[in-house]
Amino acid sequence: MTAVPALQAAVALAAAQAEAAHARGTFGVGGVMLDAHGALLQAMPNRVIENGMLLDPTAHGERQLVDWYFARIAAGASLPPPSQITVVTSVDPCCMCAGALLAAGFRVVVAANDGQAGVNYDAGAAFPALPDGLRAAAQALFSYPEVGAPSPYARAASGASLPSFFLGQGIDAATQTRCVRAFEASAEVCQQTIHGDLARAGLLDPRTLAPDHPLVLAVRSVYRDALGYTCAGPQRPDAGLIPYLRAAQQADRAAGGDGDACALLDAFGNLVLCLPGALATSPIQTAYMRCVRAYSLLRHRLRSAGVAQAERYLGHPKHGTLLLLRGPDHGAASFMTLGAYGSTMEGPLPSENPHQFQYVQARLAPGQVQQLCEALPPLYRHAIKVMPSQVDDAALISAFA
Ligand SMILES: [Zn+2]
Structure with missing residues (x-):
């Protein structure tokens, strides 16, 4: 029996978080945090919408993982330093999450691209969206591993080199497609929920x-x-x-x-x-x-x-x-x-x-x-x-x- 590659397993966990989020009516995105050896520390789904109502527009999986890490540190937990932490996300971090991850100094591994809100929206891994100082940091920290054919989202590896425990690994097309589908299936209805609010005249x-x-x-x-x-x-x-x-x-x-x-x-x-x-x-x-x-x-x-x-x-x-x-x-x-x-x-x-x-x-x-x-x-x-x-x-x- 062939062992499941570590990267593939981590992306599957992020995909499961994304699917769980979608099933609960919020944005279908999720992420996992790994330690210096690739072991799971925490997993988080998106929680922007709850029970059909906007709960917290900042409750993206990656932002919550950053806050979770620092809350644990503040509580005295023994966790690896930020430079040894890796966050694996189902979809490219938005600008809020990218800023949060860069402020924290974590490594980031991304499954699916997002051409609208992703910090790597043009898929070039050069990060023109970021100001100069942050651009170099993102180039050193954000990895976009290879995704194999057959997939409309197939891509060559780009960005930073992978953490040692993922070196040389890629993402299976079917698992990446789960990440894409969970996000795409949820985005429009979530945006409508947020915009279903009363107009100014009703206040x-x-x-x-x-x-x-x-x-x-x-x-x-x-x-x-x-x-x-x-x-x-x-x-x-x-x-x-x-x-x-x-x-x-x-x-x-x-x-x-x-x-x-x-x-x-x-x-x-x-x-x-x-x-x-x-x-x-x-x-x-x-x-x-x-x-x-x-x-x-x-x-x-x-x-x-x-x-x-x-x-x-x-x-x-x-x-x-x-x-x-x-x-x-x-x-x-x-x-x-x-x-x-x-x-x-x-x-x-x-x-x-x-x-x-x-x-x-x-x-x-x-x-x-x-x-x-x-x-x-x-x-x-x-x-x-x-x-x-x-x-x-x-x-x-x-x-x-
Ligand atoms: Zn985000």
């Missing part, structure tokens, strides 16, 4: 609710100052946000971060959340990731519990404003954030809200931000049009200059 202002309304209490249990401030105009962050951003900035520094914060304003200009990162827990627990996750989980919890009109009072973030205290730079965590923003929107921005994504402190010139965004894979560049812009309010900018 109600939560500031009209009584202070002891269950919905107000729930959002204040996540962020004490929720609904405590309303900007003078919707989609126009202003200087009234300074104390909230400053408090989150200080909390971020105290938690090992560089003073970042992320605020979510709703369609009426109400401040809903303003959170710091938790970088001491994990290099990818940035303020953006924590803010979007906290809001999405809250909405899912309230909608699942049948809280009356939760959907009307807590709309999809695309109708409001996501505000970063610190604008994009060329680092891995920033790239992850651009990708995570794409995963949060998952499709075109509403035409009445083209500047949904804003920042206070510029770390790159506007032309550099534009260059970064225009290099992103097609989904981000053409469909979502990810393009953060600096806030208009001069007093808000100068408070953090």
